[in-house]
Amino acid sequence: MADKILMKGNEALAEAAIMAGCRHYFGYPITPQTEVAAYMAKRMPKIGGCFLQAESEIAAINMCIGAAAAGKRAMTSSSSPGISLKSEGISYMAGCDLPALIVNVQRGGPGLGGIQPSQSDYFQATRGGGHGDYHLLVLAPSSVQEMADLVATGFDLAEKYRMPCMLLADGTMGQMMEPVELKERQEAPVEKPWALTGTEGKRKPNIINSLALEPQELEKWNEERFKRYDIVRENEQMSQSYCMEDAEICVVAFGIAARVSQNAVDMARAKGIKAGMIRPITLWPFPEKALKAAAQQCKAFVSVELNMGQMIEDVRLAIECSRPVSLCCRTGGMIPSPDEVLAAIERAAEGGK
Amino acid sequence: MIVFEKPKALTDAPLHYCPGCTHGIIHRLVAEAIDSLDIAGRTIGVASVGCSVFAYNYFNVDMVQAAHGRAPAVATGVKRADPSKIVFTYQGDGDLASIGTAETVHAAARGENITIIFVNNAIYGMTGGQMAPTSLPGQVTQTSPYGRDVNTVGYPVRICELLATLDGTGYVERVAVNNVKNVRNAKKAIEKAFRRQVEGKGFSLIEVVSTCPTNWGKTPQGALEWLEENMIPYYPLGVYKDKYAEEAAK
Numbered sequence: 001m002a003d004k005i006l007m008k009g010n011e012a013l014a015e016a017a018i019m020a021g022c023r024h025y026f027g028y029p030i031t032p033q034t035e036v037a038a039y040m041a042k043r044m045p046k047i048g049g050c051f052l053q054a055e056s057e058i059a060a061i062n063m064c065i066g067a068a069a070a071g072k073r074a075m076t077s078s079s080s081p082g083i084s085l086k087s088e089g090i091s092y093m094a095g096c097d098l099p100a101l102i103v104n105v106q107r108g109g110p111g112l113g114g115i116q117p118s119q120s121d122y123f124q125a126t127r128g129g130g131h132g133d134y135h136l137l138v139l140a141p142s143s144v145q146e147m148a149d150l151v152a153t154g155f156d157l158a159e160k161y162r163m164p165c166m167l168l169a170d171g172t173m174g175q176m177m178e179p180v181e182l183k184e185r186q187e188a189p190v191e192k193p194w195a196l197t198g199t200e201g202k203r204k205p206n207i208i209n210s211l212a213l214e215p216q217e218l219e220k221w222n223e224e225r226f227k228r229y230d231i232v233r234e235n236e237q238m239s240q241s242y243c244m245e246d247a248e249i250c251v252v253a254f255g256i257a258a259r260v261s262q263n264a265v266d267m268a269r270a271k272g273i274k275a276g277m278i279r280p281i282t283l284w285p286f287p288e289k290a291l292k293a294a295a296q297q298c299k300a301f302v303s304v305e306l307n308m309g310q311m312i313e314d315v316r317l318a319i320e321c322s323r324p325v326s327l328c329c330r331t332g333g334m335i336p337s338p339d340e341v342l343a344a345i346e347r348a349a350e351g352g353k
Numbered sequence: 354m355i356v357f358e359k360p361k362a363l364t365d366a367p368l369h370y371c372p373g374c375t376h377g378i379i380h381r382l383v384a385e386a387i388d389s390l391d392i393a394g395r396t397i398g399v400a401s402v403g404c405s406v407f408a409y410n411y412f413n414v415d416m417v418q419a420a421h422g423r424a425p426a427v428a429t430g431v432k433r434a435d436p437s438k439i440v441f442t443y444q445g446d447g448d449l450a451s452i453g454t455a456e457t458v459h460a461a462a463r464g465e466n467i468t469i470i471f472v473n474n475a476i477y478g479m480t481g482g483q484m485a486p487t488s489l490p491g492q493v494t495q496t497s498p499y500g501r502d503v504n505t506v507g508y509p510v511r512i513c514e515l516l517a518t519l520d521g522t523g524y525v526e527r528v529a530v531n532n533v534k535n536v537r538n539a540k541k542a543i544e545k546a547f548r549r550q551v552e553g554k555g556f557s558l559i560e561v562v563s564t565c566p567t568n569w570g571k572t573p574q575g576a577l578e579w580l581e582e583n584m585i586p587y588y589p590l591g592v593y594k595d596k597y598a599e600e601a602a603k
Binding site for chain 1: 364393394395396397399400406409410412413414415416417418419423426427428429430431432433434438455456458459
């Protein structure tokens, strides 16, 4: 076992990307993710990789498109307002079936918002963000260890399904320090016969493109992409359950909200309330199976989020509104305290909202 | 002996361009440059948005289609992924000089070792003839129906002159394809731009002053005349920067 070292989430993520074989990173400074770019700037030249500070987030995502089209493990990172700028390119990436990793270390919005942690880009991430019919794989780390571990998972899934993957962290995950064990990955690289590597006069040109002026053709492309999404939905839902064996109240929370909620669940248990938690690790595909199973035993759900209530819609959809779902949220960069979450659990246990 | 044939770097797909449009000539010149340098097998092209969006169907090389204006950024990613590849973009004036100005200027400033073919016909062709960043003062378009009024919408952008001021720029030249002599010069310039990239000599851009008879409301012949009488005086042909020729002369 490798030694544990104390690292900031943003830096653990950056090193994990390098260990996962990423040698092409394109970024642009924005708080609270700038350490990712700074780390890459330091490391990439020493290992023959490419760090490039683009002129804008728009350029950075398009550089990622270029490197991904050429078959490389490409990555960009930003924070909320920057992800809005990247959304055009993310849509093209999805339309071109290109795998890449996009990191969003979220801050409060809308607009310029603030620089404190937030989860208010949940809709943007899970619904696609840009124009058109598409999804991203969306992974939500809840510790510095997961900031590292989910990077390789993200690249692997992106390449397996040929779709962009977003690692949706929040400012807390990026900024906090925790012990982390960085693991070498030995996965064999995925074959990319579609990549632009030059024909070498041996094959027909590869074309990477999202344009289809014939509506029948575009419909067919989208339907085929959604068949792939169905497989992702079936096979790739990830979540972690905490104290769910006999739970009657199910808290649903991801990222830093899950860390707070875990404390609240413990406090509720100490008071004799049978509370548990499901922590989605994949936000898309949403862990519907785990929630549906929980609905069989739980009498109420509490969605804990750092926004005005976004994931709560997916919770309701997953359990088909079969149980009451209440919201416990803070926004604008504020984080709910364990006491606030406990109060929400207690209200749910009493049958109130 | 074969003295004339279609360049190998062009596919057999019929071009969709309007009669009298000079995109076809420019495509051919690009393909001839690729053939003459024998680089088709390691060339990757980046198509843009506009009339030349289907360039990926016409060039017989690996191609990626970029979002409007973003081709130089996509090309940067492709080139950084494997610097041994020859990477070019093919962009119109709306794409390159309006929505993609930042990507163009910064690719040049970085001295990105890519080649840009910039087709300037002073109008948005594909969307049906709107005012472009390069539309001439007084030029009537769908969105300047009373003629481009420089007092309200400002002046055209001269890309070669602008890029020539940047230290990162390697080679920029403006050419035209309205007559045989100019086509020959354009061929030389385009080939030189690709050769510079092969030699690792940084950013090159060839601006080709081109026609749009359909949206200019001209006949093919009339468009060539309008180009000569109006476009070339505003966009003088010539080399605007040639870093390596300058260095060699020192």
